[in-house]
Amino acid sequence: MPIAAVHIPGVHVPAMHIPDGFINAPVSAIAGAIAIAGIAVCIWGARRQLDEKTAPLAGLVAVFVFAMQMLNFPVAAGTSGHLLGGALAAILVGPYAGALAVSVVILVQGLLFADGGLSALGLNIINMALLTAVVGWAVFRLVIRLAGTSRPAVIAGSFAAGFVAVPVASLMFVLEYALGGTGTISVSTVLVAMTGVHVLIGIGEGLITALTVGAVYLTRPDLVYGVHDRRARTLEIRTATTAGA
Numbered sequence: 001m002p003i004a005a006v007h008i009p010g011v012h013v014p015a016m017h018i019p020d021g022f023i024n025a026p027v028s029a030i031a032g033a034i035a036i037a038g039i040a041v042c043i044w045g046a047r048r049q050l051d052e053k054t055a056p057l058a059g060l061v062a063v064f065v066f067a068m069q070m071l072n073f074p075v076a077a078g079t080s081g082h083l084l085g086g087a088l089a090a091i092l093v094g095p096y097a098g099a100l101a102v103s104v105v106i107l108v109q110g111l112l113f114a115d116g117g118l119s120a121l122g123l124n125i126i127n128m129a130l131l132t133a134v135v136g137w138a139v140f141r142l143v144i145r146l147a148g149t150s151r152p153a154v155i156a157g158s159f160a161a162g163f164v165a166v167p168v169a170s171l172m173f174v175l176e177y178a179l180g181g182t183g184t185i186s187v188s189t190v191l192v193a194m195t196g197v198h199v200l201i202g203i204g205e206g207l208i209t210a211l212t213v214g215a216v217y218l219t220r221p222d223l224v225y226g227v228h229d230r231r232a233r234t235l236e237i238r239t240a241t242t243a244g245a
Contacts (some may be wrong), residue, residue, distance in 0.1 A: 087136025
């Protein structure tokens with residue numbers, strides 16, 4: 001749930017949708033190469049991950065994230081926010097397909113709606129798609145490994161995934177700004193502004209992620225990719241126990 005901009009007295013700091021020229025050309029180019037490599041890995045992984053059930057869902061997730069990212073709302077004085085969706089997509093369709101889905105959304109937004117600069121596409125894909133999908137997936141899997149696959153555990157894991165992914169993405173932006181920022185604002189000022197606001201915004205991201213995944217898990221738990229193997233293992237154990245009895 002990245003913000004459109006962080007407002008500091010006398011300055012204007014764009015957040016997740018980085019515009020052209022805010023990060024210098026060398027860093028943007030390196031980020032572009034990293035993003036291309038990351039997308040290639042995701043395509044390779046998604047080919048093994050997607051099946052007849054998850055492939056259509058990946059498309060629906062991309063549409064949902066695209067629609068939600070178009071809706072901005074105020075979260076603090078002079079600051080607006082919207083859903084990011086990387087953690088949500090990773091939980092529902094897996095980290096590879098989830099990162100691809102959000103990458104497509106960012107690409108369409110940049111090309112058709114001028115939401116983020118074209119030279120900054122690599123930066124935006126890294127921050128909003130690749131990183132959030134990886135972090136969200138890791139946090140979710142950690143929670144269900146510790147707490148199991150009950151609905152409360154899945155909801156808690158989804159909230160934690162969305163909540164953690166947002167400030168981590170904001171920290172990546174701060175690192176990119178430190179390496180190649182063209183503004184005159186100090187890195188420490190950007191760090192305080194970004195992390196402070198994004199911790200609050202992460203709560204909203206976590207709530208949306210938890211509500212969405214919880215609703216899907218209640219009606220169609222088989223569509224939540226993040227718990228497939230854990231649920232299958234539980235069913236095998238139950239079957240073996242019943243057979244042994």
